[in-house]
Amino acid sequence: MVKYKEASLLGQHLIPHPDKTLFWREEQLLIVADPHFGKTQVFRENGIPIPGGTTGDDLERLSYRLDQLQPRKLLFLGDLMHGRIENQTYLNHLIDKWRRRHKNVELFLASGNHDLRSGDPPHQFQFDHVAKEIKIGSFVFKHKPTFDGLFYGFAGHLHPAVTITGKGGMKETLSCFCFGPQGALLPAFGSFTGNQVIRPTTEDRVYVVAGDEVVEM
Amino acid sequence: MWFQAILEARPDWVGRLGLHHGSLNRSERDRAEQKLRNGGLKGVVCTSSLDLGVDFTPVDLVLQIGSPKGIARLIQRAGRSGHRPLETSRVICVPTHALELMEVAAARRSVELGLIEPRDPVVLPLDLLTQHLVSTALGDGFYPEKMYRELTKTHAFQSLTRQQFDWVLNFVSTGGSSLKAYPEFRKITMKNGRYQATDKKIAARHRMNIGTITADAAILVKFVNGRRLGSVEERFVSKLKRGDVFVFAGRMLEFVRIKDMTLWVRKSRSPKGAVPQWMGGRMPLSTELASAVRDQLDRAARGVFDSPEMNSLRPILELQASWSLIPKKKTLLIEKYVSRDGYHLFIFPFEGHLVNEGLGALLAYRLTRSIPLTLSIAVNDYGLELLSDREIPLAPFEDLSLFSTDRLLEDILDSVNAAEMGRRQFREIARIAGLVFQGYPGRPKSSGQIQASSSLLYNVFQRFEPDNLLLEQSTREILERQLEFHRLDRSLDRMARADLHLIETEQITPLAFPIMVNRLRTRVSSERLADRVRRMLLKLEKKANM
Numbered sequence: 001m002v003k004y005k006e007a008s009l010l011g012q013h014l015i016p017h018p019d020k021t022l023f024w025r026e027e028q029l030l031i032v033a034d035p036h037f038g039k040t041q042v043f044r045e046n047g048i049p050i051p052g053g054t055t056g057d058d059l060e061r062l063s064y065r066l067d068q069l070q071p072r073k074l075l076f077l078g079d080l081m082h083g084r085i086e087n088q089t090y091l092n093h094l095i096d097k098w099r100r101r102h103k104n105v106e107l108f109l110a111s112g113n114h115d116l117r118s119g120d121p122p123h124q125f126q127f128d129h130v131a132k133e134i135k136i137g138s139f140v141f142k143h144k145p146t147f148d149g150l151f152y153g154f155a156g157h158l159h160p161a162v163t164i165t166g167k168g169g170m171k172e173t174l175s176c177f178c179f180g181p182q183g184a185l186l187p188a189f190g191s192f193t194g195n196q197v198i199r200p201t202t203e204d205r206v207y208v209v210a211g212d213e214v215v216e217m
Numbered sequence: 218m219w220f221q222a223i224l225e226a227r228p229d230w231v232g233r234l235g236l237h238h239g240s241l242n243r244s245e246r247d248r249a250e251q252k253l254r255n256g257g258l259k260g261v262v263c264t265s266s267l268d269l270g271v272d273f274t275p276v277d278l279v280l281q282i283g284s285p286k287g288i289a290r291l292i293q294r295a296g297r298s299g300h301r302p303l304e305t306s307r308v309i310c311v312p313t314h315a316l317e318l319m320e321v322a323a324a325r326r327s328v329e330l331g332l333i334e335p336r337d338p339v340v341l342p343l344d345l346l347t348q349h350l351v352s353t354a355l356g357d358g359f360y361p362e363k364m365y366r367e368l369t370k371t372h373a374f375q376s377l378t379r380q381q382f383d384w385v386l387n388f389v390s391t392g393g394s395s396l397k398a399y400p401e402f403r404k405i406t407m408k409n410g411r412y413q414a415t416d417k418k419i420a421a422r423h424r425m426n427i428g429t430i431t432a433d434a435a436i437l438v439k440f441v442n443g444r445r446l447g448s449v450e451e452r453f454v455s456k457l458k459r460g461d462v463f464v465f466a467g468r469m470l471e472f473v474r475i476k477d478m479t480l481w482v483r484k485s486r487s488p489k490g491a492v493p494q495w496m497g498g499r500m501p502l503s504t505e506l507a508s509a510v511r512d513q514l515d516r517a518a519r520g521v522f523d524s525p526e527m528n529s530l531r532p533i534l535e536l537q538a539s540w541s542l543i544p545k546k547k548t549l550l551i552e553k554y555v556s557r558d559g560y561h562l563f564i565f566p567f568e569g570h571l572v573n574e575g576l577g578a579l580l581a582y583r584l585t586r587s588i589p590l591t592l593s594i595a596v597n598d599y600g601l602e603l604l605s606d607r608e609i610p611l612a613p614f615e616d617l618s619l620f621s622t623d624r625l626l627e628d629i630l631d632s633v634n635a636a637e638m639g640r641r642q643f644r645e646i647a648r649i650a651g652l653v654f655q656g657y658p659g660r661p662k663s664s665g666q667i668q669a670s671s672s673l674l675y676n677v678f679q680r681f682e683p684d685n686l687l688l689e690q691s692t693r694e695i696l697e698r699q700l701e702f703h704r705l706d707r708s709l710d711r712m713a714r715a716d717l718h719l720i721e722t723e724q725i726t727p728l729a730f731p732i733m734v735n736r737l738r739t740r741v742s743s744e745r746l747a748d749r750v751r752r753m754l755l756k757l758e759k760k761a762n763m
C-alpha cells in the first residue's frame with residue numbers, strides 16, 4: 001500500500017492525499033472540501049449540454065478512500081451540492097447507494113454558501129451532524145476560511161492552488177493543501193471544479209497535489 | 218499608439234485622423250467610416266477591421282505597419298489606394314522590428330514575380346454551424362431539409378454528411394443525449410416542421426456571444442458621463458489600478474473605478490499611458506512568403522545584399538554570421554545555447570508559426586518518447602525553440618531519425634495529444650458553440666453557478682463523451698489548419714535532405730532571440746508530474762508586518 005507523508009500539527013497527524021482528501025489519524029476522521037455534487041446537472045438544467053457521470057465518479061473515488069482507510073468519521077467542508085436541482089431522483093439514488101455502502105461512518109457537514117442556495121442536503125446522506133462550524137478536539141471545521149485564532153481551523157471554499165516554477169521553462173499551477181499558522185485550506189474535492197491561485201507566505205506549509213502524489217514544497 | 222504618435226508629430230491633424238478597430242464601439246467605428254467616405258479625414262489608423270466589407274473611396278497611400286505576413290494580403294491592402302483607373306496603388310511598408318525588413322524585401326520580390334498564395338477557406342466548422350442554426354432559428358426559422366441543401370452548396374459544408382448535420386441539429390435542439398431529460402431547455406424547437414428559437418434568455422445570450430474575436434472576458438470602457446468607448450480584455454484591466462493611465466480609442470484615459478464588468482474612465486492629460494493588448498490570433502507567415510524569405514537569406518549568406526531593406530539589415534545579419542551562420546536554402550541551422558534557464562535548442566525551418574508549432578510538437582514528442590524528458594516549446598514564423606532543464610540529446614538530430622516521415626500521421630496525432638493542442642483549440646470552439654459564456658459586456662457573468670472554464674469542460678467531454686463532435690472538431694482543426702499535413706511532410710523531407718549545421722553559440726543570436734523571449738509556450742513531457750514537481754520551487758511571500 002502507498003505510504004503518504006504526514007503533516008504534524010499541534011501534536012496531531014494529518015495525511016493529505018492526492019485525491020484531495022485529508023485524513024486526521026488520531027480522530028480517524030476523513031475531511032473532504034467542496035465536493036459540488038450534481039454540478040453538471042445544474043449546467044444541464046440551465047441549458048448547457050454537458051454529459052453526466054462526474055458525481056458518480058466522485059462518489060466512487062470517495063468510496064475507494066473510505067474502503068482503504070476505514071475511518072470512523074467523514075466530514076464535508078461545505079459546498080456539498082453545487083446548486084438547486086429540479087430533478088433529484090437519479091442523484092438521490094446515487095447518494096443512497098453510496099451511504100448504504102458506508103453506513104457505519106459518522107457523517108458531518110460544515111455547511112457553506114452553496115449549501116444555503118441548494119437547500120437542505122438530500123436526506124439520503126443521513127448526516128449525523130450538520131452545522132456552520134463543527135468542533136472536534138482542538139480543531140474547528142468550517143466552510144469559509146475566517147480563522148479567529150482561538151482554535152486551529154480547517155476550511156475549503158477557496159479551491160486553493162499555487163503556481164510553481166522551475167528551470168527549462170517549467171511552470172505548473174496545482175491544487176494544494178495550505179497549512180497556515182491559524183488554519184488550513186483544503187483543495188476542492190469535486191473533479192468538475194476550478195481553482196483559485198493563492199500566494200502563501202513563509203509562515204505557511206504547502207503540499208501540492210502532483211498527479212498521483214502529494215509533494216511538500 | 219500609432220494614433221497618438223502621429224498626432225504628436227502632426228498636431229494640426231486633430232479631428233482629421235480616424236481610428237478603427239474591432240474593440241471600438243460600433244458608434245465610434247461608424248463615425249470613422251462615415252468621415253472616411255465623405256473625405257473628412259487626413260488618414261485612419263486601423264487594423265484588419267477595415268480589410269473587408271467597408272466601402273470607401275480609394276485613398277492616396279496605404280502604410281502597412283509591420284509585416285503583411287502574406288503577399289495576397291499586401292496586394293489587397295495596397296489595392297485600397299489609387300484614385301483613377303489604371304493608376305498604380307501605393308503601399309509603404311513600415312517594419313516594427315529589424316527582421317521584418319527581410320519579410321518586406323521578400324514580399325516585394327514575390328509581388329514582382331507574381332507569386333501569390335492560393336486561397337484556403339475553412340472546411341466543416343461545426344461550431345459555426347451551431348451558431349448559424351441558432352441565429353437562423355432566432356430570425357425566420359428554418360426547415361431542416363432546405364437548410365441542409367443550402368449548406369451543402371457552400372464550400373465550407375459541401376462534404377457535410379446528413380449524419381453530421383443531424384448531430385448538430387440534435388445538439389442545438391435537444392442538447393444531444395445530455396439534455397434529453399430536460400425538454401424545457403431546448404435552444405430551438407420544432408413546430409409544423411419548422412425550427413424556431415423562442416426562449417428570450419437564450420436569444421439574448423446568443424446575441425451577446427456571437428461574433429466576438431477575443432477569448433478573454435470583455436470589460437466595457439465608459440466615460441464617467443456614460444459615453445461608451447468600446448471594450449478591452451479583462452486580462453489587461455486586471456493589471457491596472459486607480460489613477461493608472463492607458464491609451465484607448467485615440468485618447469488618454471484615467472482609470473476611475475471598476476464595477477462588475479465596466480471600467481469607468483475620465484480623460485487624462487498625461488502624455489504616456491499603458492497600451493492594451495488583445496490576444497487575438499496572429500497571422501502566420503504564408504508558405505510562399507516564408508520561402509521567399511529563405512531566398513533572401515540565401516543571398517545574404519552568399520554576400521549578396523541587393524535591396525535597401527537587406528542593406529539596412531546587413532549589420533544584424535553579419536552579427537548572425539559571426540556568432541553562428543546565415544542559413545542558405547540547403548542549410549538546416551540548429552543552435553545550441555546554455556543559459557541560467559536551462560538548455561536551449563533553436564531550430565529554423567522558416568515555415569510560419571503554425572507549421573513551426575506542429576514541427577515543434579512533433580520533434581518534442583519524438584525526443585521524449587525514449588527517455589524521461591520535459592520540453593518547453595516556443596515558436597515564431599522563422600523557427601522554434603526546445604528548452605529543458607536537462608541536456609537534450611543531439612543524436613536523434615544528427616542521425617536524422619527525428620525528421621523521418623515514417624509513421625508521420627500517427628506521430629502527429631500523438632504529438633497533438635502530447636502537447637495538449639486539442640485542449641487549447643477547444644477553447645474557441647466551446648465559446649462559439651455556446652458552451653462557455655463570455656458574459657454581457659457591462660454586466661456580470663450570469664450566476665457563477667454555470668461558469669466553467671473550457672479546460673474543465675474538455676475534461677468532462679473527454680471522460681464521458683469522447684465521441685462528441687466538437688471534441689473531434691478541435692483535433693481535426695489542429696490537424697487540418699494548423700498542422701497542414703502536407704506542409705509538415707514536405708518540411709520534414711526538406712530538413713532531412715538539408716546540410717545540418719549544429720552550432721553551439723556563446724550568445725543568443727539575432728535569429729534565436731525573438732523566439733526565446735516568446736511568452737506563449739507549449740509543453741511536452743514524458744516524465745511523471747511528481748518527478749517534475751520535485752525539481753520545482755514555490756516562491757513564498759514574506760509575511761506583511763501588521
